[in-house]
Amino acid sequence: xxxxxxxxxxxxxxxxxxxxxxxxxxxxxxxxxxxxxxxxxxxxxxxxxxxxxxxxxxxxxxxxxxxxxxxxxxxxxxxxxxxxxxxxxxxxxxxxxxxxxxxxxxxxxxxxxxxxxxxxxxxxxxxxxxxxxxxxxxxxxxxxxxxxxxxxxxxxxxxxxxxxxxxxxxxxxxxxxxxxxxxxxxxxxxxxxxxxxxxxxxxxxxxxxxxxxxxxxxxxxxxxxxxxxxxxxxxxxxxxxxxxxxxxxxxxxxxxxxxxxxxxxxxxxxxxxxxxxxxxxxxxxxxxxxxxxxxxxxxxxxxxxxxxxxxxxxxxxxxxxxxxxxxxxxxxxxxxxxxxxxxxxxxxxxxxxxxxxxxxxxxxxxxxxxxxxxxxxx
Amino acid sequence: xxxxxxxxxxxxxxxxxxxxxxxxxxxxxxxxxxxxxxxxxxxxxxxxxxxxxxxxxxxxxxxxxxxxxxxxxxxxxxxxxxxxxxxxxxxxxxxxxxxxxxxxxxxxxxxxxxxxxxxxxxxxxxxxxxxxxxxxxxxxxxxxxxxxxxxxxxxxxxxxxxxxxxxxxxxxxxxxxxxxxxxxxxxxxxxxxxxxxxxxxxxxxxxxxxxxxxxxxxxxxxxxxxxxxxxxxxxxxxxxxxxxxxxxxxxxxxxxxxxxxxxxxxxxxxxxxxxxxxxxxxxxxxxxxxxxxxxxxxxxxxxxxxxxxxxxxxxxxxxxxxxxxxxxxxxxxxxxxxxxxxxxxxxxxxxxxxx
Numbered sequence: 001x002x003x004x005x006x007x008x009x010x011x012x013x014x015x016x017x018x019x020x021x022x023x024x025x026x027x028x029x030x031x032x033x034x035x036x037x038x039x040x041x042x043x044x045x046x047x048x049x050x051x052x053x054x055x056x057x058x059x060x061x062x063x064x065x066x067x068x069x070x071x072x073x074x075x076x077x078x079x080x081x082x083x084x085x086x087x088x089x090x091x092x093x094x095x096x097x098x099x100x101x102x103x104x105x106x107x108x109x110x111x112x113x114x115x116x117x118x119x120x121x122x123x124x125x126x127x128x129x130x131x132x133x134x135x136x137x138x139x140x141x142x143x144x145x146x147x148x149x150x151x152x153x154x155x156x157x158x159x160x161x162x163x164x165x166x167x168x169x170x171x172x173x174x175x176x177x178x179x180x181x182x183x184x185x186x187x188x189x190x191x192x193x194x195x196x197x198x199x200x201x202x203x204x205x206x207x208x209x210x211x212x213x214x215x216x217x218x219x220x221x222x223x224x225x226x227x228x229x230x231x232x233x234x235x236x237x238x239x240x241x242x243x244x245x246x247x248x249x250x251x252x253x254x255x256x257x258x259x260x261x262x263x264x265x266x267x268x269x270x271x272x273x274x275x276x277x278x279x280x281x282x283x284x285x286x287x288x289x290x291x292x293x294x295x296x297x298x299x300x301x302x303x304x305x306x307x308x309x310x311x312x313x314x315x316x317x318x319x320x321x322x323x324x325x326x327x328x329x330x331x332x333x334x335x336x337x338x339x340x341x342x343x344x345x346x347x348x349x350x351x352x353x354x355x356x357x358x359x360x361x362x363x364x365x366x367x368x369x370x371x372x373x374x375x376x377x378x
Numbered sequence: 379x380x381x382x383x384x385x386x387x388x389x390x391x392x393x394x395x396x397x398x399x400x401x402x403x404x405x406x407x408x409x410x411x412x413x414x415x416x417x418x419x420x421x422x423x424x425x426x427x428x429x430x431x432x433x434x435x436x437x438x439x440x441x442x443x444x445x446x447x448x449x450x451x452x453x454x455x456x457x458x459x460x461x462x463x464x465x466x467x468x469x470x471x472x473x474x475x476x477x478x479x480x481x482x483x484x485x486x487x488x489x490x491x492x493x494x495x496x497x498x499x500x501x502x503x504x505x506x507x508x509x510x511x512x513x514x515x516x517x518x519x520x521x522x523x524x525x526x527x528x529x530x531x532x533x534x535x536x537x538x539x540x541x542x543x544x545x546x547x548x549x550x551x552x553x554x555x556x557x558x559x560x561x562x563x564x565x566x567x568x569x570x571x572x573x574x575x576x577x578x579x580x581x582x583x584x585x586x587x588x589x590x591x592x593x594x595x596x597x598x599x600x601x602x603x604x605x606x607x608x609x610x611x612x613x614x615x616x617x618x619x620x621x622x623x624x625x626x627x628x629x630x631x632x633x634x635x636x637x638x639x640x641x642x643x644x645x646x647x648x649x650x651x652x653x654x655x656x657x658x659x660x661x662x663x664x665x666x667x668x669x670x671x672x673x674x675x676x677x678x679x680x681x682x683x684x685x686x687x688x689x690x691x692x693x694x695x696x697x698x699x700x701x702x703x704x705x706x707x708x709x710x711x712x713x714x715x716x717x718x719x720x721x722x723x724x725x726x727x728x729x730x731x732x733x
Contacts, residue, residue, distance in 0.1 A: 081697065081698040081700075082697050082698065084700070085696070085697045085698070085700055088485075088487050088700070089487065092485075092487040092488070111485075115485060181595055182594065182595045182596075182597055182600070182682075183570075183597075225683050225684065226684070228594070228595070228682075228684070230682070230683055231597075231600050231682055232600055232681075232682055232683065233683055244566075244569050244570070244571060244572075245569070245570050245571045246569055246570050246571075246597075246599060246600070362483070362484055362485065363484075365484075366484045369699065370699070373694060373698065373699055374504075375683070376683060376686075376694075377508075377683040377684060377686040377690075377691075
């Protein structure tokens with residue numbers, strides 16, 4: 001591994017630490033201390049809680065100097081469900097939480113919006129919102145783009161270690177190949193794992209609305225688990241298992257593998273021929289926060305392609321901002337080749353293979369989650 | 379005058395005063411801690427508790443030396459009792475209430491108490507494999523820690539000589555490192571292309587390990603054996619230390635005496651050393667079995683989806699599924715079973731020697 005800790009390596013460690021701390025601090029934090037914090041105040045301060053190493057080292061500082069907003073940027077957002085568990089006692093009582101802006105993945109953002117825990121963004125004051133990629137606009141749960149702005153987007157596909165597999169992989173079926181028995185990893189993120197399996201069965205996940213339509217895929221994964229095909233359901237720690245050769249192949253996120261391949265050329269990423277799942281992490285403005293000016297300034301700043309390109313060059317995920325590709329070329333140096341990277345800027349044929357999950361009703365989503373929890377065995 | 383006289387009467391029965399105050403205070407603490415009372419009524423409870431303390435002080439003041447002497451034991455008990463009331467009984471009560479509550483919808487964050495016994499049915503049926511696995515793994519790990527820990531403690535106690543303390547230190551030192559880091563390190567050691575597997579392969583022992591069910595399809599990591607191994611490793615000192623303490627107290631002359639009376643070495647070991655070490659084994663078993671049964675770290679990092687233990691399930695229900703009622707029921711069942719198991723074990727092994 002390279003000397004500098006990259007985003008995912010960091011995630012692995014903090015994920016473990018999170019699990020090891022028994023999430024006690026999270027529970028404690030959820031129990032009290034909801035008042036006060038950096039909120040309130042004359043609208044010139046902002047608290048953004050994001051996923052770890054999901055921003056370059058300059059942006060926060062430069063933004064503060066340019067805008068005069070004092071930005072508190074933390075990286076305590078580690079897991080959608082756990083973060084939700086942490087903040088729900090406060091938000092469900094109508095209390096504030098400390099952060100003004102948080103970064104849930106799209107389906108979780110939809111939940112915040114549906115529960116009324118997200119505020120309408122000060123869209124008028126964010127002219128750069130015009131730079132939002134068209135394909136991300138107008139989600140079913142946010143048709144008028146009032147509640148969320150995507151932070152970064154990516155693809156879940158299959159990563160494999162050539163040394164262990166001995167061959168190139170192309171299909172979702174490869175995850176179920178008997179030759180890889182006990183060497184397959186799946187993600188605990190239900191939508192990414194089940195999305196791929198469903199596409200492997202020829203389903204269109206953007207059109208799924210009931211669990212019954214998806215039951216077949218759950219049976220398939222359950223059978224694979226019982227047969228010992230699946231070695232582990234992991235979070236970000238799949239990266240270590242993959243490079244160590246414990247996993248021959250696993251469901252993986254594009255940006256991770258991009259970074260990993262640099263250190264270990266045997267590790268490769270493929271968007272299966274049946275398709276890959278599109279996902280994006282959002283920025284939403286949490287209910288109770290009053291810093292609308294600062295929120296607008298921040299979102300406008302990161303939706304400027306010049307600034308967005310700097311973030312992309314570091315995090316290596318797909319930017320939701322139009323014009324980043326040109327800016328990367330202008331930046332030159334190490335950033336320029338990224339503009340050509342098919343995983344950052346996929347061609348049309350690839351884009352056609354990507355699908356994103358449609359919105360699920362509360363009841364159906366519960367069925368999906370419960371069925372998945374029953375399989376992961378936890 | 380009258381009031382003082384009444385106080386003096388009360389003070390003539392100091393035991394009742396001491397007990398009464400203790401019970402009142404701990405009930406008050408539980409009521410506040412478990413959230414039975416809030417707002418103005420909480421203030422009333424707090425005031426009542428304060429009044430009780432004032433009353434106690436007055437009684438002690440009026441009652442004289444004898445009364446104060448009789449009150450002292452209750453005074454000494456109070457910090458412990460109150461601490462337990464606030465941090466054990468109050469949460470336990472909340473948990474029991476939660477385990478019998480139900481949610482109206484998935485995002486109903488304030489489950490209401492409805493005598494929902496179904497939570498216990500779910501805990502016992504849906505999660506039966508996890509419960510059985512937890513107790514099975516914990517039992518095997520406990521046995522293994524005895525098998526590994528007893529000889530180790532024996533050597534340190536009887537053959538350690540002046541290096542005893544250093545040897546004990548060596549047992550304990552690795553455990554200054556975080557539990558989690560040690561477990562993760564085992565992940566690297568047991569990895570498919572890690573040192574252990576390559577040594578086994580090099581010696582051609584893979585077949586033997588597979589037939590013993592220690593290895594599975596060429597892998598050592600992410601198997602039941604790895605989970606049990608992790609538990610054994612992580613809890614070993616909790617077995618070694620109590621056994622060492624028991625052994626260390628044994629007067630070597632007892633063994634000499636046995637030998638003088640023509641006992642064989644093995645009979646002396648069986649009939650003198652082992653029985654005297656039993657309290658240590660007993661204490662060690664409890665210290666290993668109880669946390670091991672509730673552990674989830676080893677299963678998470680060394681196991682596979684078919685080795686999940688009940689701790690993993692409880693964590694998942696609490697933190698990912700947000701199903702507090704079922705998670706509470708599971709926690710309570712786990713506690714209950716462990717308590718019963720410990721009581722039976724105590725009955726069987728006897729604890730008199732522990733004192």
